[in-house]
Amino acid sequence: MSESQTYTPPKVWVWEKPDGGTWGEHNRPTAGATHERDLPVGRHPLQLYSLGTPNGVKVTILLEELLAAGHAGAEYDAWLVRIFEGEQFGSGFVDINPNSKIPAMVDRSLDPPVPVFESGAILTYLAEKFGAFLPTDPLGRARCQSRLFWQMASTPYLGGGFGHFYMYAPIKIEYAINRYTIEIKRQLDVLDRQLAQNEFIAGDAYTIADMAIWPWYVLLASTDMYENSSSYFQIHEYAHLQRWAKQIAARPAVKRGSLVNRVFQQDVPHVAERHDASDFDGLF
Numbered sequence: 001m002s003e004s005q006t007y008t009p010p011k012v013w014v015w016e017k018p019d020g021g022t023w024g025e026h027n028r029p030t031a032g033a034t035h036e037r038d039l040p041v042g043r044h045p046l047q048l049y050s051l052g053t054p055n056g057v058k059v060t061i062l063l064e065e066l067l068a069a070g071h072a073g074a075e076y077d078a079w080l081v082r083i084f085e086g087e088q089f090g091s092g093f094v095d096i097n098p099n100s101k102i103p104a105m106v107d108r109s110l111d112p113p114v115p116v117f118e119s120g121a122i123l124t125y126l127a128e129k130f131g132a133f134l135p136t137d138p139l140g141r142a143r144c145q146s147r148l149f150w151q152m153a154s155t156p157y158l159g160g161g162f163g164h165f166y167m168y169a170p171i172k173i174e175y176a177i178n179r180y181t182i183e184i185k186r187q188l189d190v191l192d193r194q195l196a197q198n199e200f201i202a203g204d205a206y207t208i209a210d211m212a213i214w215p216w217y218v219l220l221a222s223t224d225m226y227e228n229s230s231s232y233f234q235i236h237e238y239a240h241l242q243r244w245a246k247q248i249a250a251r252p253a254v255k256r257g258s259l260v261n262r263v264f265q266q267d268v269p270h271v272a273e274r275h276d277a278s279d280f281d282g283l284f
């Protein structure tokens with residue numbers, strides 16, 4: 001019997017030491033800032049503090065889509081937050097996101113400036129501000145928001161659940177990996193069935209629900225986000241999901257947005273910080 005099967009939790013849990021695993025040294029059981037650090041502020045109305053993970057690029061994809069659609073007020077500075085170095089615990093970042101996770105944004109076109117955190121809240125805020133990519137009729141809006149909230153609630157099982165136990169945990173626990181594998185296969189089937197009936201995630205229109213879901217599931221589908229994961233999940237079997245993923249990937253704004261703050265894959269062309277449209281010059 002493995003050690004994990006014989007472990008009995010104590011009556012009162014006490015934090016003793018980092019629990020191991022990749023990035024374990026940043027985990028602590030309290031919130032709040034660990035150090036003083038002001039956030040930089042650029043010249044554009046929208047200031048984004050982020051990293052090019054799926055949660056980060058869903059916002060830069062929307063910003064690039066808004067700019068492509070002619071919304072000049074969506075000009076933005078995308079500053080890098082190096083979460084692997086603990087920058088999400090700096091005082092300036094904690095002031096705008098007390099949950100210390102990227103992405104977070106400040107809309108400085110308003111007085112007082114409006115801070116927003118949680119990627120789904122940022123997508124909704126921007127879609128409402130510019131009247132784009134979020135249907136306004138009750139049925140269309142409900143469909144879009146249902147799928148958006150589904151993504152926010154479901155992908156922690158993919159990243160924090162499956163990805164953690166499959167790839168990053170210091171020990172491989174068959175029970176945990178199987179539990180999350182079943183859930184991720186189920187989620188892939190939810191998406192595939194929806195996309196068999198609809199061109200886009202929420203129906204006939206391309207919305208923020210597509211932008212939220214695409215970065216997570218296309219990474220799993222088209223690359224090995226977690227070692228061998230596309231083969232492990234037999235991703236090719238989800239034909240409708242694949243069709244949609246390629247369709248979204250072909251959009252120029254999606255190509256641009258996907259490269260912003262993507263510093264953790266040094267071999268992939270990227271824009272470490274985006275402050276101007278010309279930052280993409282020469283990349284495509």
Ligand SMILES: N[C@@H](CCC(=O)N[C@@H](CS)C(=O)NCC(=O)O)C(=O)O
Nearest residue numbers: 053055083100101102103118119120
């Ligand atoms: N529900 C949040 C999740 C954000 C999130 O988990 N961000 C990760 C990167 S993808 C992060 O900042 N992690 C740093 C940490 O946990 O300390 C959202 O969608 O905005």
